[in-house]
Amino acid sequence: MWTxxxxxxxxxxxxxxxxxxxxxxxxxxxxxxxxxxxxRKGRSPLYRFGDVIDANADALSSGHSHRSPRPVAA
Structure with missing residues (x-):
């Protein structure tokens, strides 16, 4: 299992x-x-992964999904 x-x-x-x-x-x-x-790491900002997961969960629960579209198999 991936954690x-x-x-x-x-x-x-x-x-x-x-x-x-x-x-x-x-x-x-x-x-x-x-x-x-x-x-920061060099020029890149670093985020706490848990904060990003929480923001994603908020977006999903409010109906604002930002998931990348998945290709449809033919």
């Missing part, structure tokens, strides 16, 4: 990949104040 460390610091790209959303969604949540960077 995630909710306390881990992750980049927007890492969080997006794990949740199946785009980096732009993570950036939008930052701009809207839903998540805040906890520190």
């Amino acid at each position: 995630y460390d909710l306390e881990a610091d992750v980049t927007a790209a890492q969080a997006a990949r794990a949740l199946g959303i785009s980096r732009q969604v993570v950036a939008m949540w930052k701009a809207n104040g839903k998540i805040k960077p906890v520190r």
